[in-house]
Amino acid sequence: MAQNVLAFSEDRGLLIQLLGKGKELADSLGGELNVLLVGSNISDSGELAQYGSKKTLVADDPGFEHFSVEAYKEAFLKAVEASDPRIILIGATKRGKELAARVAAALDTGCMTECLSLEVDEEGNLVGERLTYAGSTIATEVSRRAPHIATIPSRAFETPEPGEGVGEIVTLDVSIPEPRVKVVERRDKVKGDMGLEGAPIIVSAGRGFKAKEDLKLLEELAGVLEAKVGCSRPISADLGWMEDWIGISGRKVSPKFYLACGISGTIQHVAGIRDSQIIVSINEDANANIHEISDYSLVGDLYTVLPALIKALKEKIG
Amino acid sequence: MARIIVLLKDIVDLTEMKVDPETRQPKTEGVKRKISEVDKRALETAIKLKESGEGEVIALSMGGSGTRTALLAALAMGADAAYIINDEALAGVDALATSKVLKAAVEKLGDYDLIIGGEMALDSLSAQVCPRLAELLGLPQVTYVKEIELGEGTLRAVRDLEDVDEVVEVDLPAVVAVVREVNEPRIPSLMNIMKAKRKPTEEWDAEAVGLSAEEVKASSSVEVLKVEAPKVDRKRIVIKADTIEDAVLQLAEAIVSEGVLER
Ligand SMILES: Cc1cc2nc3c(=O)[nH]c(=O)nc-3n(C[C@H](O)[C@H](O)[C@H](O)COP(=O)(O)OP(=O)(O)OC[C@H]3O[C@@H](n4cnc5c(N)ncnc54)[C@H](O)[C@@H]3O)c2cc1C
Numbered sequence: 262m263a264q265n266v267l268a269f270s271e272d273r274g275l276l277i278q279l280l281g282k283g284k285e286l287a288d289s290l291g292g293e294l295n296v297l298l299v300g301s302n303i304s305d306s307g308e309l310a311q312y313g314s315k316k317t318l319v320a321d322d323p324g325f326e327h328f329s330v331e332a333y334k335e336a337f338l339k340a341v342e343a344s345d346p347r348i349i350l351i352g353a354t355k356r357g358k359e360l361a362a363r364v365a366a367a368l369d370t371g372c373m374t375e376c377l378s379l380e381v382d383e384e385g386n387l388v389g390e391r392l393t394y395a396g397s398t399i400a401t402e403v404s405r406r407a408p409h410i411a412t413i414p415s416r417a418f419e420t421p422e423p424g425e426g427v428g429e430i431v432t433l434d435v436s437i438p439e440p441r442v443k444v445v446e447r448r449d450k451v452k453g454d455m456g457l458e459g460a461p462i463i464v465s466a467g468r469g470f471k472a473k474e475d476l477k478l479l480e481e482l483a484g485v486l487e488a489k490v491g492c493s494r495p496i497s498a499d500l501g502w503m504e505d506w507i508g509i510s511g512r513k514v515s516p517k518f519y520l521a522c523g524i525s526g527t528i529q530h531v532a533g534i535r536d537s538q539i540i541v542s543i544n545e546d547a548n549a550n551i552h553e554i555s556d557y558s559l560v561g562d563l564y565t566v567l568p569a570l571i572k573a574l575k576e577k578i579g
Numbered sequence: 580m581a582r583i584i585v586l587l588k589d590i591v592d593l594t595e596m597k598v599d600p601e602t603r604q605p606k607t608e609g610v611k612r613k614i615s616e617v618d619k620r621a622l623e624t625a626i627k628l629k630e631s632g633e634g635e636v637i638a639l640s641m642g643g644s645g646t647r648t649a650l651l652a653a654l655a656m657g658a659d660a661a662y663i664i665n666d667e668a669l670a671g672v673d674a675l676a677t678s679k680v681l682k683a684a685v686e687k688l689g690d691y692d693l694i695i696g697g698e699m700a701l702d703s704l705s706a707q708v709c710p711r712l713a714e715l716l717g718l719p720q721v722t723y724v725k726e727i728e729l730g731e732g733t734l735r736a737v738r739d740l741e742d743v744d745e746v747v748e749v750d751l752p753a754v755v756a757v758v759r760e761v762n763e764p765r766i767p768s769l770m771n772i773m774k775a776k777r778k779p780t781e782e783w784d785a786e787a788v789g790l791s792a793e794e795v796k797a798s799s800s801v802e803v804l805k806v807e808a809p810k811v812d813r814k815r816i817v818i819k820a821d822t823i824e825d826a827v828l829q830l831a832e833a834i835v836s837e838g839v840l841e842r
Contacts, residue, residue: 405801518834539839561827
């Protein structure tokens with residue numbers, strides 16, 4: 262069996278992070294790093310050799326303009342045939358994860374979802390660390406049969422610096438199946454970058470807020486603290502009051518100061534704020550889980566607490 | 580008349596799971612088990628589809644000795660029957676092996692129009708079973724579904740992706756995976772909880788679905804070596820005062836002393 266690594270992500274930024282890790286794994290195996298590009302009118306396939314990719318396998322066809330898991334799977338199987346990988350890395354976007362699982366089933370092999378670290382053990386198996394139990398634990402898992410497949414979330418690994426590498430471009434000839442799942446409409450989402458990931462101070466809203474207008478209270482506090490405003494998943498996904506949320510399925514943040522306001526502190530939310538230096542909670546329920554993981558807890562009604570806190574802090578600042 | 584198979588996994592009740600303070604390992608023994616949250620919403624989806632037309636909802640689970648009790652909740656919510664693959668020899672197998680077992684069970688169940696599961700089980704977070712099952716059965720997959728309706732032999736769904744909501748149509752049969760936002764699962768009435776105990780439940784081992792447990796186990800590739808909860812080190816100061824104004828002043832003091840206002 263060859264010792265190569267094959268990387269794929271439809272998200273270019275994430276793909277480059279995969280290449281950084283992929284190069285390291287390929288070097289430790291003594292194999293080469295290859296990359297798969299799938300799309301329509303691909304123009305930048307030359308760029309990836311700079312990140313250590315030897316072969317850039319290109320599946321270019323109008324049928325690949327939009328992601329379709331069954332079509333992309335066909336391209337993937339061709340790429341596997343052409344590059345004989347021992348390790349397959351796939352970017353853990355939603356599309357990437359459904360593709361990885363389907364490809365893994367087609368190759369009759371295992372897959373480790375959303376790995377935060379990866380290394381090759383003495384036996385040449387792939388060992389990864391990943392979150393389990395809704396994000397409250399870290400599991401160490403080993404894939405015992407090659408090809409080993411792992412999906413990798415954004416920012417798990419650093420973006421490497423481009424170098425001087427030269428590689429070749431290999432065109433894949435894929436016969437695209439007639440799509441069984443027909444897309445009848447695409448509704449673009451407004452999903453801006455709320456700037457949460459690098460923010461030093463974050464104040465965050467949960468379902469304790471009764472109406473969208475009430476978020477003004479938190480925004481005013483954010484103004485005083487020079488903070489970014491975030492929220493729990495229901496505030497964004499159920500109510501649509503903000504574009505993005507914090508937690509295991511949203512942004513993972515690591516501010517100096519995190520204030521959770523009207524947030525109950527479910528495992529899924531806590532998994533996204535664990536790396537905060539100081540956590541403060543404001544929640545009217547003395548038994549809410551958020552208090553268990555806070556440095557400072559204030560049990561009270563946010564509608565009373567926030568205006569008073571804003572006033573007190575303004576006085577401190579003078 | 581739609582025949583819908585719902586894939587359910589029973590997991591430890593995560594709100595009751597504790598961590599051993601010494602080893603940092605989660606203590607799962609003896610903790611109450613319940614249907615994983617997103618799977619429950621998959622079940623609610625199936626029941627709603629059944630109610631909007633006519634049909635049958637079959638709960639299918641690969642589990643263990645506690646699964647039968649956990650699945651009573653599914654029957655109480657409105658599933659018509661439950662089938663459980665419970666084989667000690669299969670304990671700890673990965674998503675690949677689980678999908679093979681579920682495929683065999685689905686084939687044993689006979690004709691169906693739709694298979695619905697949750698995006699992921701909340702214990703393993705692996706998000707693989709639905710796509711794997713679709714591949715093994717040679718069916719189309721419609722993942723991340725937050726809205727769904729059935730037509731004549733077809734399905735229309737809205738998929739919740741990072742950058743778009745994708746409206747799709749597909750001929751049945753198909754495999755669907757739903758996200759949390761698809762619905763709020765119902766709370767069954769006392770009457771339906773009583774009735775649940777009389778609904779048909781069957782348990783199978785690997786052999787009953789035509790598989791050799793040893794072969795399935797041998798095909799399993801991913802093994803969990805260690806599970807550990809990261810250490811939480813928090814001050815856990817609960818601010819107490821006679822009036823809320825005083826409490827807020829104390830909180831403001833704390834914020835200042837932590838250097839949050841230093842720029
Ligand atoms: C697969 C999956 C992934 C998920 N991922 C995430 C994720 O990444 N991030 C996330 O946040 N959630 C996530 N969730 C959802 C999670 O399970 C919870 O539903 C969610 O975190 C709860 O949000 P909340 O705390 O805002 O609401 P609730 O749990 O409803 O809590 C509201 C809190 O506000 C308090 N409150 C009410 N009124 C007031 C008041 N006037 N003053 C003060 N306090 C008040 C209440 O006491 C309560 O504690 C996920 C769920 C699933 C199934």
